[in-house]
Amino acid sequence: xxxxxxxxxxxxxxxxxxxxxxxxxxxxxxxxxxxxxxxxxxxxxxxxxxxxxxxxxxxxxxxxxxxxxxxxxxxxxxxxxxxxxxxxxxxxxxxxxxxxxxxxxxxxxxx
Amino acid sequence: xxxxxxxxxxxxxxxxxxxxxxxxxxxxxxxxxxxxxxxxxxxxxxxxxxxxxxxxxxxxxxxxxxxxxxxxxxxxxxxxxxxxxxxxxxxxxxxxxxxxxxxxxxxxxxxxx
Numbered sequence: 171x172x173x174x175x176x177x178x179x180x181x182x183x184x185x186x187x188x189x190x191x192x193x194x195x196x197x198x199x200x201x202x203x204x205x206x207x208x209x210x211x212x213x214x215x216x217x218x219x220x221x222x223x224x225x226x227x228x229x230x231x232x233x234x235x236x237x238x239x240x241x242x243x244x245x246x247x248x249x250x251x252x253x254x255x256x257x258x259x260x261x262x263x264x265x266x267x268x269x270x271x272x273x274x275x276x277x278x279x280x281x
Numbered sequence: 282x283x284x285x286x287x288x289x290x291x292x293x294x295x296x297x298x299x300x301x302x303x304x305x306x307x308x309x310x311x312x313x314x315x316x317x318x319x320x321x322x323x324x325x326x327x328x329x330x331x332x333x334x335x336x337x338x339x340x341x342x343x344x345x346x347x348x349x350x351x352x353x354x355x356x357x358x359x360x361x362x363x364x365x366x367x368x369x370x371x372x373x374x375x376x377x378x379x380x381x382x383x384x385x386x387x388x389x390x391x392x393x394x
Contacts, residue, residue, distance in 0.1 A: 174323060204382075213371055213385035214324070257323065267378045268339065271323030 173197060174260050176272040183248055184280055190244040191275045193258030200270075201262035203241045205232055208255045208274065217243075217256070245277075253279045283384035284308055287372050293392045300359040302389050304372030306352075312375045313355040314339075314383065315347060317368040324371065330355055331378065362393040 176193045183189045195203075203220035218225055220232040220241050231244040241260075245252055258272035284307030294300050304313060312331055316324040316339075326339030328347040336347050344366060346358045359366055369390050373383040 172323075178321075213387050215385070216382050219382075268326055268329075269324075269383065271325070273321055273323045 172272075173270045174258055174272040176256075176258050176275045178273060178275060180276040180278050182278050182280060185248060185250060187248050188244065188246045189248055189277065190242055191256065191277075192240045192242045193272050193275075194238075194240045195258075195260045195270075196239070197260070197262065197264055197270075198236075198239060199262055199264045200239075200260045202260070203232075203234055204259040204261075204269075205230075205241075205243050206257040206259055208257055210254075214257055248277075248279045250279050250281060253277060283374065285372060285374055285384060285386040287370075287386035287389050289389060290387065291390045293394065294362055295394055296363060297361050300362050300391065300393075302357045302370055302372075302391070304355045304357070304386055306355075306374050308374060308384070309352060310374040310376050310384075311352075312378055312381075313349065314373040314375075315345070315355065315357045316371045316373065317341065317366075318371060318388075319368050327357065327370075359391075359393075362391075364393050367391060367393045 205217040206214040207217045208214040225232045229246045233242045255274040255276045257274045260270045286305045288303045314329040315327040325341045330336045330349040372386040375381045375383045
């Protein structure tokens with residue numbers, strides 16, 4: 171079992187719709203969680219950190235469910251520019267704070 | 282954007298040849314990392330550095346070596362390239378190890394024929 175698992179997609183979503191995807195992690199001792207965004211043939215960039223209380227940044231909302239060991243990302247009023255691959259990242263003392271990366275979920279927003 | 286430059290950006294080489302990739306940062310961050318990214322896999326850590334001359338192995342270090350003689354430069358060497366090392370290589374930097382954001386270079390696309 172992979173340490174961090176994501177549905178690879180692609181999620182094909184019409185512009186303006188709301189889309190959500192999850193990421194599950196296997197190590198219950200994981201301490202920090204992030205969503206990164208990666209455009210095609212570009213480098214990953216931090217989208218947002220995921221706090222225990224959740225985190226909202228404009229149209230993006232991230233949630234953490236420690237009991238079920240998953241984090242989620244919700245995108246409201248999706249834009250064409252949201253098309254990208256979204257990478258889930260987990261870290262903690264057990265991994266010596268090395269980032270453990272999911273393979274990503276590909277999102278395609280259609281006009 | 283963080284000042285991270287990777288060179289070369291693209292390289293095609295033959296099996297058995299040595300290859301060195303360079304990462305240069307202007308942010309004076311202590312930590313530097315080399316990852317590889319392959320389809321169906323998350324980024325996988327090859328090696329990382331926590332200071333000049335201080336390096337450690339990551340998840341997929343076999344066949345790779347690194348060196349850091351200056352804060353700003355982190356070199357990744359494939360001593361004898363193999364086709365399984367065809368990948369996209371990313372360098373990243375961070376100020377600290379725990380819970381800190383990592384900033385990435387633009388990547389190097391390496392093809393080993």
